[in-house]
Amino acid sequence: MLLRVRNITKRFGGLVAVDDVSFDVPAGHIKAIIGPNGAGKSTLFNLISGFYPSTSGSLRFEDADITHMPMHTIARRGIARTFQTTSLFKHQTVLDNAMMGYRMHAESTLFDALLRTPRARREEAETREAAFEALNFAGIEPLAARIAGSIPQEAQKRLAIAIAVAAKPKLILLDEPVAGVTSEETLEHAALIRHMAREGYTICLVEHKMSLVMGLADSIVVLHHGKKIAEGTPGEVSADPAVIEAYLGAATHA
Amino acid sequence: MRRVLWILAAAVAVALPFLVPKSFYLQIIASAYITAIAVYGLNVILGYTGLLNLGHAAFFGIGAYAVALLQTKAGWPFWPALLAGCVASVVLGALVGMVSLRTRGNYFAIFTAAVGVMIAIVFTNWQDLTGGNIGIVNIPPPPPIGSLTFDGDVPKYYLVLAALALTILICVLVRNSLIGRTFVAIADNEDLARATGVNVARVRLTAFMLSTFLAGLAGGMFAMYNGNLGPDQTGLDITFEQLLYLVIGGIGTIAGPLVGTLVLVEISQQLQGVEQYRFLIFGPMLVLLVRFFPLGIVGGFNRLTARWVRP
Numbered sequence: 001m002l003l004r005v006r007n008i009t010k011r012f013g014g015l016v017a018v019d020d021v022s023f024d025v026p027a028g029h030i031k032a033i034i035g036p037n038g039a040g041k042s043t044l045f046n047l048i049s050g051f052y053p054s055t056s057g058s059l060r061f062e063d064a065d066i067t068h069m070p071m072h073t074i075a076r077r078g079i080a081r082t083f084q085t086t087s088l089f090k091h092q093t094v095l096d097n098a099m100m101g102y103r104m105h106a107e108s109t110l111f112d113a114l115l116r117t118p119r120a121r122r123e124e125a126e127t128r129e130a131a132f133e134a135l136n137f138a139g140i141e142p143l144a145a146r147i148a149g150s151i152p153q154e155a156q157k158r159l160a161i162a163i164a165v166a167a168k169p170k171l172i173l174l175d176e177p178v179a180g181v182t183s184e185e186t187l188e189h190a191a192l193i194r195h196m197a198r199e200g201y202t203i204c205l206v207e208h209k210m211s212l213v214m215g216l217a218d219s220i221v222v223l224h225h226g227k228k229i230a231e232g233t234p235g236e237v238s239a240d241p242a243v244i245e246a247y248l249g250a251a252t253h254a
Numbered sequence: 255m256r257r258v259l260w261i262l263a264a265a266v267a268v269a270l271p272f273l274v275p276k277s278f279y280l281q282i283i284a285s286a287y288i289t290a291i292a293v294y295g296l297n298v299i300l301g302y303t304g305l306l307n308l309g310h311a312a313f314f315g316i317g318a319y320a321v322a323l324l325q326t327k328a329g330w331p332f333w334p335a336l337l338a339g340c341v342a343s344v345v346l347g348a349l350v351g352m353v354s355l356r357t358r359g360n361y362f363a364i365f366t367a368a369v370g371v372m373i374a375i376v377f378t379n380w381q382d383l384t385g386g387n388i389g390i391v392n393i394p395p396p397p398p399i400g401s402l403t404f405d406g407d408v409p410k411y412y413l414v415l416a417a418l419a420l421t422i423l424i425c426v427l428v429r430n431s432l433i434g435r436t437f438v439a440i441a442d443n444e445d446l447a448r449a450t451g452v453n454v455a456r457v458r459l460t461a462f463m464l465s466t467f468l469a470g471l472a473g474g475m476f477a478m479y480n481g482n483l484g485p486d487q488t489g490l491d492i493t494f495e496q497l498l499y500l501v502i503g504g505i506g507t508i509a510g511p512l513v514g515t516l517v518l519v520e521i522s523q524q525l526q527g528v529e530q531y532r533f534l535i536f537g538p539m540l541v542l543l544v545r546f547f548p549l550g551i552v553g554g555f556n557r558l559t560a561r562w563v564r565p
Contacts, residue, residue: 049449075451083449089442092435099432100439104451106432110460113431114424124432167450
């Protein structure tokens with residue numbers, strides 16, 4: 001099992017944002033986390049990636065305990081993530097953004113940089129190559145020289161994915177990858193995510209758009225008020241009365 | 255285009271002692287180079303990493319006092335004293351950095367300002383060692399290397415120029431390296447930097463130490479060039495002056511610290527006699543610049559030329 005989430009809980013003061021949630025992500029799967037607004041989906045991601053410390057429970061990644069590791073260490077172990085509000089290095093070029101994704105694999109120090117050692121040169125070339133590969137993967141290579149903050153919104157979302165892919169991670173966490181894009185672009189993004197899965201990436205995504213999730217995920221975890229209320233294939237989950245009550249039902253009334 | 259400008263500037267800098275007959279003018283330019291080295295240090299921490307170190311001039315002071323004291327009190331020759339001055343500045347930078355980098359934004363600025371003030375107080379009041387307000391005089395010139403002597407304005411000018419060239423080279427190499435990209439990335443988006451596996455605390459400390467190294471180098475050059483040294487070179491007002499040069503030259507750019515320093519030193523020269531009122535002119539200048547040219551002279555120039563010539 002690639003990722004094991006066990007009884008993970010996060011309290012913010014009196015509010016229990018994530019309440020005793022457990023699930024597994026097997027390698028090669030697309031796992032979706034769904035639930036109504038405020039269900040604790042993004043908080044759950046923030047716990048897995050180490051952005052917040054958890055109140056209790058445990059996280060195991062490749063059979064190592066990552067529960068109390070800082071975010072950058074978890075990233076180096078192979079968990080890449082995107083943020084809900086597209087998060088980029090806005091003032092840097094698209095290429096520099098993607099290079100930062102691969103950056104963790106380079107070990108050259110300040111002295112390597114100052115002395116232009118073979119290691120520094122090799123790692124810079126390697127990083128550049130990995131960055132172009134990732135940009136190509138995300139279909140935005142022609143934008144490489146542009147400043148990230150100046151490219152269209154949809155391309156920015158692709159760049160966020162390119163940064164994650166450039167890291168060559170074992171698990172990618174996508175936090176609402178299609179929030180705020182048109183339905184046509186949603187289809188293209190779904191194709192990109194499927195492409196990632198075909199390339200062997202294990203993906204865990206938080207998503208609001210049911211249509212995207214149903215056609216994409218191997219299995220789904222449903223959260224409601226921070227608790228897991230269902231887990232299963234898209235078919236099983238959409239037939240589950242508790243889910244219909246909490247999520248689909250609510251959506252029909254809305 | 256930019257390369258041509260750099261070569262041109264280097265040629266003028268090398269030929270300057272032959273172009274200006276008055277050695278007084280050469281001294282002003284050499285002093286500006288020394289300040290520019292310190293401003294480059296400020297650029298590393300503020301321009302790249304986005305942290306305002308208001309104690310910068312104190313690290314300049316550490317380098318300067320170390321070089322001056324090791325020569326006058328311990329009898330060291332200049333070269334090892336310069337090295338020791340840079341090391342002292344970096345070691346202190348590491349210690350201060352480890353504590354201050356736990357804070358962010360305004361708190362970091364306030365913390366480093368306090369450290370800077372404390373260090374300046376030590377320079378003023380540890381009279382047995384530092385000579386108090388009188389400072390240290392008769393700092394000997396660097397010993398000759400072979401037939402190369404450093405006694406006199408012209409050879410000292412070239413020594414300072416060499417230190418400046420080294421500084422600019424360091425900044426270019428760092429800025430274009432992976433570590434330099436990481437400095438800038440942290441300033442841009444700290445959370446995403448963490449998510450891409452960057453140990454933010456460690457990289458910030460690296461930037462801080464590089465910045466204090468350049469401040470120490472500038473201080474050592476100052477002690478060497480002037481032959482005397484007082485605590486007035488290490489205060490908060492000196493940091494603010496360097497900050498002004500950086501903002502006007504262009505924060506985060508490679509040429510900005512040099513251009514900003516030279517332009518403002520030249521303007522100060524033109525204001526001779528009313529020099530103590532120079533901030534009456536710099537102040538409004540800064541306001542106008544930040545309003546209409548927020549990227550500074552070099553940043554604005556880069557933006558303009560980027561429209562003509564695509565690299």
